[in-house]
Amino acid sequence: MKILVVDDDDLIRELLVEILSAHGYEHIVQADSGEDALRKIQAAGEAFDCFMFDIQMPGMDGIDLCREVRGMTPYKQTPVVMITAMNNRDYIDRAFSAGATDYVTKPFDTTELITRIRLADRLQAETRRASEAATSAATTVKTPYSEAVPVKEIRGFVNSAILENYVLINLEQKQFPLAAVAIHVPELSVVHSGSSEDEFTFVLADVAEVVSDVMVGAQAFMAYIGSGVFLCVGHRNKIPDEDTLQSDLLIMLNDPDLVYCADVQTNFSAKVGQRATPKLFEKRGDLRFLDRALENLEAAEQADVANRSRKFTGRKKVSFAA
Amino acid sequence: MSSMMSVAPATKLESGIAKIRERFILSLEDRADEFYDLLEQLAEPGEEEFACTGIRAKAHKLHGLAGTVGFPRIGALAAQLENHIDLIIAGPRPLEVEFVKELLNALLDEVESHQVDA
Numbered sequence: 001m002k003i004l005v006v007d008d009d010d011l012i013r014e015l016l017v018e019i020l021s022a023h024g025y026e027h028i029v030q031a032d033s034g035e036d037a038l039r040k041i042q043a044a045g046e047a048f049d050c051f052m053f054d055i056q057m058p059g060m061d062g063i064d065l066c067r068e069v070r071g072m073t074p075y076k077q078t079p080v081v082m083i084t085a086m087n088n089r090d091y092i093d094r095a096f097s098a099g100a101t102d103y104v105t106k107p108f109d110t111t112e113l114i115t116r117i118r119l120a121d122r123l124q125a126e127t128r129r130a131s132e133a134a135t136s137a138a139t140t141v142k143t144p145y146s147e148a149v150p151v152k153e154i155r156g157f158v159n160s161a162i163l164e165n166y167v168l169i170n171l172e173q174k175q176f177p178l179a180a181v182a183i184h185v186p187e188l189s190v191v192h193s194g195s196s197e198d199e200f201t202f203v204l205a206d207v208a209e210v211v212s213d214v215m216v217g218a219q220a221f222m223a224y225i226g227s228g229v230f231l232c233v234g235h236r237n238k239i240p241d242e243d244t245l246q247s248d249l250l251i252m253l254n255d256p257d258l259v260y261c262a263d264v265q266t267n268f269s270a271k272v273g274q275r276a277t278p279k280l281f282e283k284r285g286d287l288r289f290l291d292r293a294l295e296n297l298e299a300a301e302q303a304d305v306a307n308r309s310r311k312f313t314g315r316k317k318v319s320f321a322a
Numbered sequence: 323m324s325s326m327m328s329v330a331p332a333t334k335l336e337s338g339i340a341k342i343r344e345r346f347i348l349s350l351e352d353r354a355d356e357f358y359d360l361l362e363q364l365a366e367p368g369e370e371e372f373a374c375t376g377i378r379a380k381a382h383k384l385h386g387l388a389g390t391v392g393f394p395r396i397g398a399l400a401a402q403l404e405n406h407i408d409l410i411i412a413g414p415r416p417l418e419v420e421f422v423k424e425l426l427n428a429l430l431d432e433v434e435s436h437q438v439d440a
Contacts, residue, residue, distance in 0.1 A: 015339065
């Protein structure tokens with residue numbers, strides 16, 4: 001794995017090189033600033049497989065650098081591990097929003113650092129495998145409705161693996177009380193069956209933008225997990241209650257100024273499940289509250305069955321158990 | 323140390339970190355000099371904010387590095403200084419810098435104790 005390590009402190013860079021190379025990661029390039037990193041990325045013959053960026057650097061900081069790298073086509077999915085000497089919530093939120101996949105804190109714990117890099121290594125291998133599979137598959141085959149589709153360039157939206165990372169880090173560091181809420185937009189099923197992959201992705205992005213807007217202020221990160229379901233995780237005390245969320249979603253999803261796609265119906269509805277929170281007895285790495293948010297959504301929809309003939313079926317089971 | 327490593331890479335890592343530690347100790351004198359310059363600047367009217375920003379940047383670097391190379395107390399004092407400056411920078415003006423001076427002096431005492439050891 002070819003890694004680019006960016007830090008303005010030469011001793012930190014050397015330390016990282018020592019730790020990484022002792023664990024078998026020997027193909028390491030160093031840069032002493034964001035600007036130097038961009039030059040080295042542009043000049044690289046063989047692409048980098050992983051980036052490690054210090055958040056706080058003079059000039060271009062690690063967050064701006066991450067945003068620049070995410071704008072480069074070959075590096076849209078490449079793992080970016082941020083290096084930070086602080087547990088400052090704002091920096092971490094901004095780093096994830098800019099496209100970071102993980103972070104490590106200074107002073108370094110060697111075991112934790114290597115665990116993070118191995119995770120990045122696996123993520124990169126998985127991304128490459130999925131990309132090759134997608135290329136080799138017939139282009140006419142659409143992603144099944146039950147599967148997750150990445151939502152790009154919508155504030156707060158990340159893929160489900162990054163959402164899990166974000167939640168784990170928050171739980172580990174007890175940064176603030178978390179809650180998860182699941183939202184189902186059932187009409188996406190009709191959109192999916194009656195449109196191409198590109199059209200579906202386009203409509204999905206519009207719906208995701210509305211979800212992002214209703215969650216604004218909740219410091220939330222969100223992922224689309226398939227079957228019309230969005231999973232949102234944010235500050236427990238800042239996520240609006242279910243009724244408010246549902247009412248806001250209905251109004252905003254059906255805003256006449258919002259044109260999704262010429263051939264797509266615009267009478268969307270939304271069902272919001274009761275929020276779920278981590279329980280006191282659950283260990284810090286336990287993500288079962290995400291499962292509970294999805295179960296709460298199913299329960300809410302089942303309660304509506306008497307009034308609605310539609311059933312929420314076929315959603316692929318996603319397990320977040322520890 | 324990671325249990326996933328064999329003995330040879332573990333030894334190599336320890337030796338590599340030991341060399342970085344030596345260089346860190348050698349760098350302490352320059353770091354202390356820079357802090358003393360900023361401490362003087364901190365005493366000049368109208369220069370407090372600029373001096374605090376400089377002190378914070380240098381404390382931030384120490385915070386990140388010191389703990390990893392075996393100086394947790396330097397790292398902890400640098401972190402306190404960094405956090406306190408973040409707090410006062412976010413607050414009202416003029417900046418109240420007396421506690422910054424106290425924290426910086428405590429950090430310098432710790433840094434200088436290791437310079438003597440070196």
